[in-house]
Amino acid sequence: MGRMTDVRGGVYPFCRACTASSTAWRAPDSATRLSGIGSRFYGHRDVCPDCGSSVRTLYSTFLLVPVARRGRYRIIRTGGRSYVGRRLLDRPAAVPNPPSLEEPPSEFKNHPELVDATYEEAEARWAARDSAGALPLYETSLAACEKVLKADDPATLQVRLRVAQVLLATGDYASAIGWFELITPQLVRVFGEEHDLTRIAVEGVTGAQLMVGGPRAEMKLLSGLLDEDEKTLGRQHPKVLRTRGALGRVTMFAGQLGVAVQVLEMTLADGIEGLGADHPDTETFRSSLLEACDLADDRGKKKDRELSAAARHRWTLAPKAN
Numbered sequence: 001m002g003r004m005t006d007v008r009g010g011v012y013p014f015c016r017a018c019t020a021s022s023t024a025w026r027a028p029d030s031a032t033r034l035s036g037i038g039s040r041f042y043g044h045r046d047v048c049p050d051c052g053s054s055v056r057t058l059y060s061t062f063l064l065v066p067v068a069r070r071g072r073y074r075i076i077r078t079g080g081r082s083y084v085g086r087r088l089l090d091r092p093a094a095v096p097n098p099p100s101l102e103e104p105p106s107e108f109k110n111h112p113e114l115v116d117a118t119y120e121e122a123e124a125r126w127a128a129r130d131s132a133g134a135l136p137l138y139e140t141s142l143a144a145c146e147k148v149l150k151a152d153d154p155a156t157l158q159v160r161l162r163v164a165q166v167l168l169a170t171g172d173y174a175s176a177i178g179w180f181e182l183i184t185p186q187l188v189r190v191f192g193e194e195h196d197l198t199r200i201a202v203e204g205v206t207g208a209q210l211m212v213g214g215p216r217a218e219m220k221l222l223s224g225l226l227d228e229d230e231k232t233l234g235r236q237h238p239k240v241l242r243t244r245g246a247l248g249r250v251t252m253f254a255g256q257l258g259v260a261v262q263v264l265e266m267t268l269a270d271g272i273e274g275l276g277a278d279h280p281d282t283e284t285f286r287s288s289l290l291e292a293c294d295l296a297d298d299r300g301k302k303k304d305r306e307l308s309a310a311a312r313h314r315w316t317l318a319p320k321a322n
């Protein structure tokens with residue numbers, strides 16, 4: 001397990017090479033097995049010496065008889081019948097980067113004091129697979145950045161992404177999900193959907209969610225972290241805000257739309273109070289709340305729609321244009 005928790009450079013727990021030759025994939029819902037239709041892996045080859053994944057072929061099955069080949073996957077067992085998988089690409093690796101657009105401007109160059117040994121030391125430890133050693137150094141660098149740069153300055157976002165990656169590599173899924181959920185929309189806005197940094201964040205949160213094992217498990221994990229941190233850090237601490245924001249989002253993905261609206265309202269209120277109304281993180285919480293309201297209006301029950309209407313009124317969130 002020591003090796004598994006520190007595989008570097010790929011989407012956890014896959015190594016860099018296995019990540020490059022595959023793409024994110026969510027395992028089929030096991031509930032369909034009840035109807036006799038299911039899926040099953042066959043074969044077991046090309047075991048990777050770095051991450052221990054192996055190539056298996058997925059077949060659709062009917063009453064346990066394979067009927068159709070659905071593709072090849074890299075699989076790592078995570079105990080019992082559970083596993084994480086990535087779909088193999090037909091044409092592996094070397095996907096050319098899109099023609100590089102101009103990088104967004106950063107205020108970093110105006111703050112020479114930010115160029116110190118801490119970040120370099122953190123990068124060295126990360127490269128040497130010492131995530132536990134790298135984490136406090138990245139956190140120190142991030143605190144220095146956030147003191148003088150905006151939370152969504154390109155330089156700040158890059159350090160934030162590193163912190164999220166390191167938390168994921170150390171197996172702290174709840175904290176990693178909190179960061180990834182917060183920074184992904186910021187990365188999309190600042191760098192664009194297609195940028196490498198955005199892709200790393202999307203892969204990261206997918207990987208963390210796969211490891212946790214579904215929205216319900218994720219809700220439980222995030223609630224546990226929230227209870228713990230709220231007592232010691234208070235409701236408006238940035239980490240508590242991140243965790244509550246992520247809890248609101250996963251509650252939304254789990255289909256509990258009214259509850260999601262309430263959790264995200266609380267996050268927004270505390271964000272305004274703790275960070276300020278126009279802080280980039282507060283903006284992200286506001287967007288999440290709006291998303292939950294839109295979903296509640298479209299798909300919610302009467303109670304969900306009432307909660308959405310009240311939230312829109314309180315926070316002056318315009319209904320979606322039809």
Ligand SMILES: [Zn+2]
Pocket residue numbers: 014015016017018019048049050051052053
């Ligand atoms: Zn591997």
